[in-house]
Amino acid sequence: MSQSDAILDRLMALHPKVIDLSLDRMHRILAALDHPERRLPPVIHIAGTNGKGSTQAMIRAGLEAGGHRVHAYTSPHLARFHERIRLAGALIDEPALAAALAECEAANAGRPITFFEITTAAALLCFSRVAADFTLLEVGLGGRLDATNVIDTPALTVITPVSIDHTQYLGETLALIAGEKAGIIKPRVPCIVGPQQDEALRVIEARASGLTAPLFVHGQHWMGAPDRDGMIYQDDHGLWDLPLPNLPGPHQIQNAGTALAALRHLGAGDAMARAAVTRAEWPARMQRLSRGPLVEAAGGQAELWLDGGHNPAGGAAVAATLAAMPPRPTHLVCGMLNTKDVAGYLAALAPQVASLTAIDIPGEPNTLPAAATAAAAASVGMPATTAADAADAIRAIVAAEPRARILIAGSLYLAGRVLRENA
Numbered sequence: 001m002s003q004s005d006a007i008l009d010r011l012m013a014l015h016p017k018v019i020d021l022s023l024d025r026m027h028r029i030l031a032a033l034d035h036p037e038r039r040l041p042p043v044i045h046i047a048g049t050n051g052k053g054s055t056q057a058m059i060r061a062g063l064e065a066g067g068h069r070v071h072a073y074t075s076p077h078l079a080r081f082h083e084r085i086r087l088a089g090a091l092i093d094e095p096a097l098a099a100a101l102a103e104c105e106a107a108n109a110g111r112p113i114t115f116f117e118i119t120t121a122a123a124l125l126c127f128s129r130v131a132a133d134f135t136l137l138e139v140g141l142g143g144r145l146d147a148t149n150v151i152d153t154p155a156l157t158v159i160t161p162v163s164i165d166h167t168q169y170l171g172e173t174l175a176l177i178a179g180e181k182a183g184i185i186k187p188r189v190p191c192i193v194g195p196q197q198d199e200a201l202r203v204i205e206a207r208a209s210g211l212t213a214p215l216f217v218h219g220q221h222w223m224g225a226p227d228r229d230g231m232i233y234q235d236d237h238g239l240w241d242l243p244l245p246n247l248p249g250p251h252q253i254q255n256a257g258t259a260l261a262a263l264r265h266l267g268a269g270d271a272m273a274r275a276a277v278t279r280a281e282w283p284a285r286m287q288r289l290s291r292g293p294l295v296e297a298a299g300g301q302a303e304l305w306l307d308g309g310h311n312p313a314g315g316a317a318v319a320a321t322l323a324a325m326p327p328r329p330t331h332l333v334c335g336m337l338n339t340k341d342v343a344g345y346l347a348a349l350a351p352q353v354a355s356l357t358a359i360d361i362p363g364e365p366n367t368l369p370a371a372a373t374a375a376a377a378a379s380v381g382m383p384a385t386t387a388a389d390a391a392d393a394i395r396a397i398v399a400a401e402p403r404a405r406i407l408i409a410g411s412l413y414l415a416g417r418v419l420r421e422n423a
Contacts, residue, residue: 001097002079002094004082004097004098004099004101005095007098007101007102007105007114007266007392008081008119009104009405010105010117011113011119013120014108014110014111014112014113014135015112015113015114015115015241016113018218021142021169022145024115025113025114026113026120026150026228028111029104029113029121030116030121030124031336032108032390033103033104033107033121034183036124036125036129037124037151037272038152039128040048040071040135040151041127041131041132042134042135042154042155043135043151043154043156044059044133044134044135044136044137044155044156044157044158044266045082045137045149045154045157045158046059046138046158046159046160047139047157047159047160047182047183047314048139048158048162048180048181048183049161049164049177049181049311050163050251050309050311050314051160051194051251051254051255051258052074052139052160052249052250053074053138053159053256054247054255054282054285055158055255055262055278056136056138057282058245058247058255058256058265058276058277058280059136059259059282060086060114060280061071061275061276061279061280061281062263062273062275063266063272063273063321064161064279065275065279066268066269066271066272066275068134069128069130069132069134070086070088070089070132070133070136071086071136071138072086072136072138073085073086073123073132073135073137073138073148074138075138076412076413076416076421077403077416077420077423078415079099079416081119084119086130086176086190087132088132091420092126095317096126097126098371099176100122100125101119101122103122104119104121104125107121108339114147116141116147119294120140120148124150134155137151137154137405139181142169142170142177143180143181143184143422144180144181144184145180145183145368146183149183149184151186151329151418153304154184155189156190156191156192156265157186157189157190157192157213158184158194158258159182159184159190159192159193159204160194160255160258161194161196161254162174162178162181162196162200162345163177163197163313164313164341164363165178165311165313165340166311168339171348173200175199175200175202175203176199176202178199178203179203179207181200182208183205183207185204185207185211185275186211187213188213188214189209190213190214190215190216190223191208191214192216192258192262193215193216193217194254194257194258195219196217196218196255201217205217216235217263217310218254218258218261221235221236221261222235222257222260222261222264223235223257224254224256224260225242225257226244226259228252229244229278230242231244231258232245232246233246233257233260233390235261235264237264237284238414240260240270240274242256243277245277245280246277246278246280247280247281247282247332248285248286248288248313248321249286249320249324250320250321251317251391252285253342256276256377258279259277261294263276263288265301278288279306281353283415284415284419285308286304286306286307286318287306287307288303288304289304289305289306289422292423293391293421294390294391294408294421294423295422296361298404298406299398299400299402301398301402302397302401302403302406303395303405303406304394304400304406304408305405305406305408306405306408306409307407308324308407308409309343309345309409310336310340310412310413311340311341311344312341312344312345312347312348314345315347315349316346316348316351318409319346319348319351322349322352322407323352326406328403328418329401329403329404330353330405330407331357331397331404331406331407332355332356332357332377332382332387332398332409333357333393333394333406333408333409334346334357334358334359334360334409334410335361335367335370335373335410335414336361336367336368336410337361337368337387337413338367338372339366342368342373342376343379343380345410346376346377346380347380349382350382352382353407354399354401355382355384356373356374356382356383356384356385357384357385357386357393357396357397358371358384358385358386359376359388359389361388361413361414361417362389362417363417364413364414368378370386370387371386374386390418390421391410397419
């Protein structure tokens with residue numbers, strides 16, 4: 001076990017008995033650390049339900065192509081915690097991470113604090129000490145009371161599509177959830193707004209109006225759309241004619257448009273725009289696996305894909321991606337958390353999938369039992385069975401269908417486990 005892993009284990013034990021979304025603990029620990037959040041390079045703060053990570057990855061690719069040094073913070077990680085913190089373009093190394101976590105642990109002095117809060121404080125501490133041109137902060141949950149929402153005056157805020165998720169914390173309706181996401185909007189700070197349902201957009205517009213924050217809204221001030229074999233982005237400054245994003249799926253054109261709108265606001269030119277869509281990398285978002293034990297289990301003729309989407313909008317995005325791919329029998333290997341709308345996630349996928357094999361998420365206490373996932377699949381008309389793990393599921397699928405397209409999906413926690421096991 002690394003030094004950082006040992007500290008992270010101790011920090012988990014500080015978690016409050018009841019999660020109350022609040023910024024009080026963040027303000028306390030940041031004050032004890034002498035307010036690193038006030039010494040960051042210009043911040044681009046990103047909230048939304050789906051597409052935050054992909055949009056951040058594209059903004060970062062564009063900025064770095066322009067010669068900028070960029071900090072980036074994202075969550076959750078897939079294989080290693082270090083993935084959450086990128087310092088001036090490089091993943092944080094073990095000595096720097098361990099030192100920052102230890103400093104935050106000492107500053108907190110054993111008081112209750114959530115794991116996300118104290119690790120966010122560690123990220124902000126690191127960002128404040130390494131020179132860079134921009135800081136990209138991805139919200140963890142919601143926005144208004146998220147631990148990242150401690151920046152008084154970011155350079156720019158971004159809201160990707162809002163949909164129903166985390167209802168136990170953010171509210172049962174789209175309007176309530178949008179209100180939480182819109183909590184990152186700050187007085188007079190420009191906000192890029194990705195494609196939204198009308199109900200969510202009304203809430204975002206009302207919040208921005210009350211703070212005199214300029215909005216740049218998809219469909220009103222900018223647009224991104226497929227065009228022939230590529231995509232176009234257009235706003236009042238002109239048009240970019242670009243290749244398709246290298247992140248697969250029609251939904252990535254929307255994410256690319258949001259990223260390009262942000263980059264345009266930051267002064268990007270043609271080369272930065274092209275890099276944003278062609279150089280961005282984001283694991284477990286319709287990622288084709290090309291090597292490793294699970295690929296070997298699939299045999300030489302099958303395709304193996306991985307995706308971490310886990311809500312109904314994510315299921316619809318994956319379904320649209322599958323529909324646009326060359327025809328091939330597609331079989332789903334699925335594991336989900338017990339807090340998710342499983343039937344809602346699977347409903348959109350049912351027309352694109354020949355079968356589902358349900359598995360538990362290994363090592364995850366909140367996994368939905370495989371039998372329950374299979375029952376949810378059957379309820380939306382998807383033939384379903386269960387398997388002990390992903391490898392067993394893959395072997396059973398290829399035994400019946402050697403040329404199958406196999407998609408492992410349903411949870412970022414499952415995706416992380418797959419990436420670790422398949423390394």
